Amino acid sequence: MFRILFLLIVVISAVEIALFVWLGNVFNVWFVLFGIILTGITGAYLAKNQGLGTLSRAQYELGHGRAPTEEIIDGIAILVGAVLLFTPGFVTDAIGFLLLIPQTRKPAKVWLKKILSEMFRKGSIKVFRNY
Template sequence: MRFLLVLAFLAVPVLEILVSVRIGQAIGVWPAIALLAAGGLLGSWIVRREGRKAWRKLQEAMQTGRMPEPGAPGGAMTVAGGVLLAIPGFLTDVVGLLFLLPFTQPLVRALGARFLARRIRTLAERTAGPGLGTPFGGMDSPFGGVPGQRDGSGPVIHGEVIRDEPGSSAGHDSGRGITGR
């Protein structure tokens, strides 16, 4: 996955330059530059507008003393589309428009949900570890257990906690902590 991200960060700018040169040859340099500038301005305006909406909702929630509502997927998609429009390039503009247009948003949302579900499933399988049937039960996990134990139960140590609190008559056991029975 990391390799694909690195490849994307290297390939996308190269593809953007190639597409921009081709479009510049087809329609002219100044119209191509004007389209790129218009996309950047539109994207910046969308991000600013959605950011203001989110900030206003947060302030209203804090003033009324309630928890803010979780962001709607549509709002996040609109911000993502605006960011993609603000990035100079025709390919990112096309993808940004797919995030913004009402008739393409359900398709993008479904593809994103499938990708996230598959990614979560892969991460859960990785953390499960061999022979431990539950996610988050692998040896690398902070929730992991002792090898060979499926339920996470280990030896039980019985004892009592003695706290030496100021003003109590518990005695002078401040150095002992847990004592066995």
Template structure:
């Protein structure tokens, strides 16, 4: 229900603003204002989107956190999108989002509401090249709400088994005529 409310209120606000602004400056200037806003929004999305990508790339090259430039770039892209959408209210919101101080304020508000509960990565060495990626150490994630989903943690080792009995034509140890073919290894695999 709450998600539908903006879709009901926003068109009503836009129509009311069209009527008010159109009554003050006229119909044609109001339409020109909306079209100019759409063109400016497309230009903002093109120019600022490329700039945001360069800021993220620069942050990664300097080994800084790219989260801040990415968030600012996303808000600039949203601002351009709001300016492209026909309407005076959405264009005003888009123009507000182009102000860096407003973007910083929004990001601070969003960051204050984000709560990180935990994360982990486990790598236990000792199994040779078959490292134990992704396995949780004992007791990890076994707090409230933890469910055992039928996963069995286990270990394995590769052992070379002696080759099975030589059967006629099934292994590389003989060609069925009694002659030995050149030995290609002691893997025990059959050749068909």
């Protein structure tokens, strides 16, 4: 798993650098810098709004005696999306925006639920309870 993650980080970084150079040649350096700053600011605003909305829904679910499972998965997706948006690069920004917009976050949630249920089934995630 570590090797795949390491390779993915290296490949994405190389793609991001190539995209920066290409866009810098097509437009100019200021366009690229403005794009990086604009996506960071927009992402921070969107992450804050989505995060607070998710937190509010989680509190509502807890207040009514229900486990906030959907909200926890939303929170994980929002956190990952926000981190990707703060990472300079247009590919990571695109993925980050997809995770922050509720309609495009749904496929990621389905995928994450599938992975987590498989990990629980295999026993690679263990739940310890202190009663």
